Amino acid sequence: MADIQEINLLNHLNAALLVVNRTLGVEFANQASEQLFGLSQRRLGELTLTECISHLGVKPAQLKENLADSQAAAFYAMSLATLEGQHHTVDLFLTPLSPGRGLLEIRVIDQQQRISQELHQYAQHHAAQLLVRGLAHEIKNPLGGLRGAAQLLERQLEEARLKEFTGIIIEQADRLRSLVDKLLGPQKPGQREPGNIHRILEQVARLCGLEFSEQLTFVRDYDPSIPDFDMDRDLLQQAVLNIVRNAAQALEGRGTITLKTRACSQITIAGKRHRMAVAVSVIDDGPGIDEKLKDTLFYPMVTGRQEGSGLGLSIAQNAVAQHQGRIDLDSWPGHTAFTLVLPLIPNKEEK
Template structure:
């Protein structure tokens, strides 16, 4: 039996899902496997003509660190880096540098977008569950004394002989009602309302009209609708409130002047909270504002958390509650120049 021919290492590397790049001490690309092409949006031939710095717009590590590691013949690793490619796509990647020999090294870039999305979804569900338990407990403790306070103020108002003194009891009653309303908003609707067949694009159009009236005509809406999306069972008012809260946040981030894209798509084989759905609708609200502060990203859906001086911090919490009642989820991607909130709403078998 003739001996097996030696394996070509490049064939093995081309079968890897990770992008593999060989660079020299100036970070010029000497070799790139096939996984580099879809990641960077550049042909293999083009990649070998440029430096690593020309392969992307931004990566979350100083390239001088890589050069220093190469010069010291030391490996290094960086996790959960933000990578912006030349075609404007954003990815989260892990990057590993392994020195090969004098002045050369291998870069391995693994895209972890899917893992990040799963982790983000689990984190958001934990946030939502914990905040709802907290708020419900607080609501019970607050509503009872508020009711007693309001009732006592009403009784006192009837006994006061001086009409001018009734102004103060009126203030007590008014503030008690205001606090009760705030607690009700924190809780949000706890039971699904009336469901009926509705069109998601009609909901989006209504929201855009309300936003333009509330802010200004300088707020421009871009529609990117999928006309094939069917009508489905929805609580129209609840969904409209969820979308309106997100659009308001976007408009405020833009100071009423900028672009908000309303985009709809269908997705197949979607997993939400561990349950697999054959078909779902995606509604994306995308603005070209400054992005979300990194300090807020981990607590974005908590009640009373806001980056605005005059904000209540209830908008996103209410939106998440509304979407959850439709067995859906909200995901968010944000960087300077773009923030995208995506509502994923599963369709029942009868609606597919």
């Protein structure tokens, strides 16, 4: 009787609970585990933990070692992907029960993690913009003087060989000014007019298809119910293009990029509630993003590639922010998804 009462109690808990053995075979699973993994309790009992999921941020060998040593463990903000392709951020707690057996508690913290990520991204973007604007002011002034002096000197020179050197000075000064302008990005959105997000995605896919090899495959997963909405089409196209190009470079021109759109409702962005929004996801099956880069990925000049400029994601974030949106990131080996969340109807005070 006591066992039945205990099982009923475990089934009423919100956290997913699994009793696992030394091989990570599931001996018991509560009802919350069914909802998390999308599998019945009976089916879970026939599988190991690694067979229930497609990805887990904790190595199975680590859990097995803890079980063998009867050692409790806690793992925070780990990524977990189910067999159905659902991704969650979870906290995992392992409690030994007997030699070689333990209770694994999995708490989904998606909402808390998303809020924390958004606040961090907003602070990161704001700090980067202040830093870049300050540097731009300090760089542009002497750069203008340097260019002007080179032009005056060029007028005084008669030898073509010497004029070649002043031409190099002017050319490099223009290049640096262009780089600073790219760092700053457009400070105000251009002309807003109704546009179709799927048309932008098709244009980007066509451009990247021409730029990279034929071994790069694009998969479309569009929601046809998404209406046209007011946008700066050039700005949004540049944002999507930068993200898709990054994905193609990560795949080295060989792999699959999925372009996915979904309508969503009651979305909060930067503390403001939006009744309707569109989520545009760029998903690749590449190696994933290095954990060391995730916290600074949207800073200017941060890149995981030696030949990269580190400006693409910073420019994309600036463009999306000007549409009152945000960019979400989920990444693990074999899956990286950048999702642009854009309000369909901007807040009145921002119009």
